[in-house]
Amino acid sequence: MSTDFQSGREALGARLRELRAESGLNGRDFAARLGWQPSKVSRLQNGKQTPSVADLEAWAAVSGRPDAAADLLARWRGLESQQRHWRGQLAAGHAPVQDRYVVEYRRTQVMRGYETTVIPGLFQTPDYARHLLAGNAELMRSKRDTDAAVQARMRRQEVLYEPGRVFRVLIWEAALHVHVGSRDVMVAQLDRLVGLIGMSTVELGIVPLGAAMSVTPKHGFWIFDENRVVVETVNTELQYDSADDLALYGRVWNELSAAAVSGPKAHRLIARARAAVQRLEQPG
Incomplete structure (x- = not known):
């Protein structure tokens, strides 16, 4: 068992x-x-x-x-699915996990999410995703199938262009300043974020550093169609679907949303992070 x-x-x-x-x-x-x-x-x-x-x-x-x-x-x-340890999920590599996400996202009409230290997979460029997936494979000592995993993650993003879906995503500003890969990788990733602003299916908010916040969540989370919450930790994927948990995470998301900026203000925060990245020296 x-x-x-x-x-x-x-x-x-x-x-x-x-x-x-x-x-x-x-x-x-x-x-x-x-x-x-x-x-x-x-x-x-x-x-x-x-x-x-x-x-x-x-x-x-x-x-x-x-x-x-x-x-x-x-x-x-939820007995079978409440906790899914990464060591078991990654036994065959990252690609099967990404393929599962493709299916789950295609079943979802409305998603609310919050990330603290990384650009969400839905918004990642291939190069940004490649660095993250390769690093995670090394950390977890799992099969290295990075190219296949990147392709699957990119397939997941197809839902962004399907009418009738809404992705309401909040990102803490600090995530814009976490350097993944080279300077060029980060610049392209931040440009990708800018390109999402104004999309009919995407509502992107940035929670600024220094914002007055009534709650300070310790981790990111995703709410699928208001009936399931997914939380990823270092070693486990947690899933919650009780009414109390859904209401709690919904309240947290609402509080974060109230502190977030969107549109031109979000664009300015991304541009500030981009300028900081461009000032970095490329490794010799």
Whole structure:
């Protein structure tokens, strides 16, 4: 059994335990109300057994919290996908992961995203992407299939030109100053960002350095069609689809959006970063 699956099952069990405790019933009495053996209640609470949909609905009802059934079901559906460790995903290289993203993005109509230290993959030039993917392959000790991965990442960007989609993306200004590759690579990447301003499918905002911010998120995140949040850490891709998590990340995005600038003001920030890059000396 995968560590990801077991971690998710234990988290679900902990939530079941909370609901049972809130009911005021001990495990034996709770099992009796359900018509189950006490051992089943124990196994579910301790993440030793995977519940069925009927089990979760019955648990919520006996807990006196039928409204909790939807959250339990969302957690149950996410058991396999809530955490996907990069070491497993990258076993066959970066290209298969990028191909999966192509499919996921084509299923998405409205996306809200925020990045702190890197230009988002949707907006990357091939050379910028190549440096990032090659560096990540070295870091993760994974298969080097950089050219195929870059091609797949570029295919993902085709969604930007499909009518009816909206990509509302925020980038912290610091990401514009993180040097990836050579000076020419960075200049071309920043020019690419400028070219996105005004596109009908793209709403690009830059959160300026020094902006007054009511929240300070520690990581980037992406909200897919308001029904799933994806967060990437160094070693794991996390996915959340509960109502509470969606509402929380939605509020964070809204606060960041309020601090961001767009249009000509965003253009000026990108131009400032471009001028700083051009002042760098090329390596000899």
